[in-house]
Amino acid sequence: MEKKLWQHIIQVRNTSPLIHNITNYVVMNNTANALLAVGASPIMAHAKSEVEEMVTLSHALVINIGTLDEYWTESMFIASKKADSVKKPWVLDPVGAGATSYRDTVLNQLLFFKPTVIRGNASEIIALAKTADVVTKGVDSTAISTEAIEAARNLHAKTGAIICISGETDIIISQNQCIYLKNGNSMMTKVTGLGCTASALIAAFIAVVDHKTEAVAAAMSLLSIAGELAANESAGPGSLQTHILDKLYNITEHEFLTHLKIVQS
Amino acid sequence: MEKKLWQHIIQVRNTSPLIHNITNYVVMNNTANALLAVGASPIMAHAKSEVEEMVTLSHALVINIGTLDEYWTESMFIASKKADSVKKPWVLDPVGAGATSYRDTVLNQLLFFKPTVIRGNASEIIALAKTADVVTKGVDSTAISTEAIEAARNLHAKTGAIICISGETDIIISQNQCIYLKNGNSMMTKVTGLGCTASALIAAFIAVVDHKTEAVAAAMSLLSIAGELAANESAGPGSLQTHILDKLYNITEHEFLTHLKIVQS
Amino acid sequence: MEKKLWQHIIQVRNTSPLIHNITNYVVMNNTANALLAVGASPIMAHAKSEVEEMVTLSHALVINIGTLDEYWTESMFIASKKADSVKKPWVLDPVGAGATSYRDTVLNQLLFFKPTVIRGNASEIIALAKTADVVTKGVDSTAISTEAIEAARNLHAKTGAIICISGETDIIISQNQCIYLKNGNSMMTKVTGLGCTASALIAAFIAVVDHKTEAVAAAMSLLSIAGELAANESAGPGSLQTHILDKLYNITEHEFLTHLKIVQS
Numbered sequence: 001m002e003k004k005l006w007q008h009i010i011q012v013r014n015t016s017p018l019i020h021n022i023t024n025y026v027v028m029n030n031t032a033n034a035l036l037a038v039g040a041s042p043i044m045a046h047a048k049s050e051v052e053e054m055v056t057l058s059h060a061l062v063i064n065i066g067t068l069d070e071y072w073t074e075s076m077f078i079a080s081k082k083a084d085s086v087k088k089p090w091v092l093d094p095v096g097a098g099a100t101s102y103r104d105t106v107l108n109q110l111l112f113f114k115p116t117v118i119r120g121n122a123s124e125i126i127a128l129a130k131t132a133d134v135v136t137k138g139v140d141s142t143a144i145s146t147e148a149i150e151a152a153r154n155l156h157a158k159t160g161a162i163i164c165i166s167g168e169t170d171i172i173i174s175q176n177q178c179i180y181l182k183n184g185n186s187m188m189t190k191v192t193g194l195g196c197t198a199s200a201l202i203a204a205f206i207a208v209v210d211h212k213t214e215a216v217a218a219a220m221s222l223l224s225i226a227g228e229l230a231a232n233e234s235a236g237p238g239s240l241q242t243h244i245l246d247k248l249y250n251i252t253e254h255e256f257l258t259h260l261k262i263v264q265s
Numbered sequence: 266m267e268k269k270l271w272q273h274i275i276q277v278r279n280t281s282p283l284i285h286n287i288t289n290y291v292v293m294n295n296t297a298n299a300l301l302a303v304g305a306s307p308i309m310a311h312a313k314s315e316v317e318e319m320v321t322l323s324h325a326l327v328i329n330i331g332t333l334d335e336y337w338t339e340s341m342f343i344a345s346k347k348a349d350s351v352k353k354p355w356v357l358d359p360v361g362a363g364a365t366s367y368r369d370t371v372l373n374q375l376l377f378f379k380p381t382v383i384r385g386n387a388s389e390i391i392a393l394a395k396t397a398d399v400v401t402k403g404v405d406s407t408a409i410s411t412e413a414i415e416a417a418r419n420l421h422a423k424t425g426a427i428i429c430i431s432g433e434t435d436i437i438i439s440q441n442q443c444i445y446l447k448n449g450n451s452m453m454t455k456v457t458g459l460g461c462t463a464s465a466l467i468a469a470f471i472a473v474v475d476h477k478t479e480a481v482a483a484a485m486s487l488l489s490i491a492g493e494l495a496a497n498e499s500a501g502p503g504s505l506q507t508h509i510l511d512k513l514y515n516i517t518e519h520e521f522l523t524h525l526k527i528v529q530s
Numbered sequence: 531m532e533k534k535l536w537q538h539i540i541q542v543r544n545t546s547p548l549i550h551n552i553t554n555y556v557v558m559n560n561t562a563n564a565l566l567a568v569g570a571s572p573i574m575a576h577a578k579s580e581v582e583e584m585v586t587l588s589h590a591l592v593i594n595i596g597t598l599d600e601y602w603t604e605s606m607f608i609a610s611k612k613a614d615s616v617k618k619p620w621v622l623d624p625v626g627a628g629a630t631s632y633r634d635t636v637l638n639q640l641l642f643f644k645p646t647v648i649r650g651n652a653s654e655i656i657a658l659a660k661t662a663d664v665v666t667k668g669v670d671s672t673a674i675s676t677e678a679i680e681a682a683r684n685l686h687a688k689t690g691a692i693i694c695i696s697g698e699t700d701i702i703i704s705q706n707q708c709i710y711l712k713n714g715n716s717m718m719t720k721v722t723g724l725g726c727t728a729s730a731l732i733a734a735f736i737a738v739v740d741h742k743t744e745a746v747a748a749a750m751s752l753l754s755i756a757g758e759l760a761a762n763e764s765a766g767p768g769s770l771q772t773h774i775l776d777k778l779y780n781i782t783e784h785e786f787l788t789h790l791k792i793v794q795s
Contacts, residue, residue, distance in 0.1 A: 026294055026309050029556055029723070032723070036719075036722055044596070044597050046597065050631075099318070190301045192297035235515060237298060241510075242769055243765075246767065250766050290558050291562050335578070365575075457559060457572065500780060501776025501778075
């Protein structure tokens with residue numbers, strides 16, 4: 001599988017998919033730069049007057065609710081509904097799921113339009129599962145990751161979406177696969193929006209790669225390895241934010257394959 | 266007092282307060298990164314449907330009017346009113362006070378909800394005092410800093426807020442204290458939004474430090490010293506923006522204490 | 531002319547014009563930082579309640595439709611109408627012209643308020659000319675640049691605006707002049723929003739330089755040379771974004787004049 005992941009990275013570089021982002025204000029600049037760095041083309045557009053046209057001309061869509069409000073959520077509904085109806089792959093990033101009842105209401109509606117992939121941290125995935133009325137036993141959970149994996153399996157069963165739980169180990173759950181990625185560096189948690197970047201990169205990969213689970217694994221491992229290599233030459237999170245973009249742009253096959261830590265079950 | 270300021274920095278690192286920001290588009294990314302770098306956790310949220318819940322679950326609030334509009338100001342009113350009613354400390358950053366009548370009207374209303382701290386540059390503090398119908402003699406002022414200090418004293422007397430005037434020398438004015446901080450580097454004026462970063466860091470410190478005036482002094486001195494040290498290794502303001510984040514993250518007690526220039530009266 | 535361009539750069543540094551930006555979320559931070567780096571003062575403000583006042587107190591205006599919506603376009607109309615009526619120079623950046631019918635409708639209305647300069651890439655200028663019912667022959671075009679130049683000439687004839695087509699070669703078209711600038715580096719296309727930065731810098735230069743075509747040439751050549759020099763010391767687009775700001779700030783006359791590649795016809 002390792003070689004395939006690299007081929008997917010090359011495919012994104014060669015085909016330059018157009019990725020439509022309805023995302024949060026905090027991360028827009030970094031998200032656009034990360035997409036450019038891996039070879040994709042970003043569009044940020046949220047006007048109700050144009051989001052349907054934008055979905056049509058793009059190759060994939062990202063919905064990230066980080067700084068949602070009543071106008072933006074309407075745009076998100078229009079765009080995700082359109083993506084579902086014209087079969088464009090799309091990624092849901094449920095930022096802050098569980099933090100407010102408003103977020104949970106919006107997320108529940110977004111699930112209706114069948115995201116191709118949902119990426120969040122463990123607590124977001126657990127909260128989203130509750131929102132979607134997916135019962136997790138809880139009692140049997142001996143650790144948050146166990147609870148998150150169960151939530152992810154149930155979310156997948158209910159929605160059909162590939163679920164990606166990001167964290168110290170990234171876990172990707174789909175019908176027949178469970179992939180564990182063990183790359184990254186703890187300093188990455190001190191850079192805002194790298195989770196949002198991950199969601200955008202996933203969109204770039206599912207836009208052009210047929211095997212969607214591999215696409216998610218390629219996007220996540222690319223970002224984590226880039227972060228790991230960038231952290232080695234960064235005095236702090238400011239430099240890390242900059243160097244990750246450099247590494248997404250100039251990473252070599254050798255660097256990628258020698259650092260990749262992937263486990264499948 | 267010097268040792269206490271460092272203890273406050275450690276306290277923020279150890280307690281990781283959740284800081285709710287209703288701030289401007291220009292600085293959101295840097296603000297979030299600066300909060301992460303000092304050990305706090307940022308939330309950016311402005312939807313009227315959720316700001317009250319966000320205030321409740323956060324440890325402090327920042328209201329920054331930099332790119333205000335009619336919707337956002339409503340959110341600011343709801344959030345600051347809530348913060349006042351549940352006794353959450355909050356910081357007002359009156360960006361562009363005096364520039365338009367709209368800003369002054371909004372600021373006057375925000376003062377009604379009793380900010381814990383107000384931070385602005387000298388001209389903003391002077392404009393805000395006028396907005397609040399605090400008369401400054403003007404005639405006696407021999408320099409802008411004299412006028413700003415008088416405006417700050419009168420603003421403090423009227424609102425109860427600690428007033429922080431930022432500039433080449435930062436001046437912190439409260440009931441019984443006047444603190445002068447003489448750190449920083451002139452290149453910091455060429456990086457957008459470091460004033461906004463200061464306001465966000467103040468929120469992180471008043472969230473967990475009981476002595477609010479010391480909390481403000483700790484936040485302001487931390488940022489100024491980080492800027493001073495970062496400027497020494499920066500070829501220009503692009504690098505400086507990056508290196509300040511690194512230094513906020515990795516500054517040591519020795520660096521902080523040997524550079525701190527503080528005068529009390 | 532080369533010496534004059536450098537004098538214009540010095541004039542911006544010395545006079546620090548106030549530039550009002552109604553621009554897109556993705557680039558606001560970099561735009562503000564680029565304006566500060568060249569010595570100008572940025573204001574970002576879009577509230578309908580204050581944009582007229584902001585236009586009045588600024589020295590030039592930028593309208594950039596990158597992340598437009600119904601509210602923001604109203605603000606853009608109010609601001610550009612005001613700029614036209616009080617004779618403030620303003621720059622139109624038609625981001626994504628031709629991508630959706632909504633963008634084209636908005637652009638057509640903005641043209642009514644007579645932008646001083648329009649800057650876009652070749653496809654945006656061609657799309658804008660179509661929107662403005664400027665017929666381009668098309669048939670005679672042997673290359674996109676030929677078509678873009680014809681579109682620019684026709685747009686200039688219809689609107690009176692100086693047209694700047696940015697790309698590998700930047701082309702500036704006005705009444706009696708056609709200027710070609712051949713600086714830059716291909717890695718600049720991997721940094722989001724450098725076109726938007728160009729538009730903002732143009733505003734800073736037309737704010738204070740009487741000869742508007744030279745002002746545009748000075749802004750464009752400054753950014754391209756800064757990008758060229760910054761690329762030489764950048765491992766990727768993350769570093770490039772940072773180093774361009776440094777170079778805009780510290781570029782010397784010698785660096786500028788020895789690298790400038792300008793052709794007039």
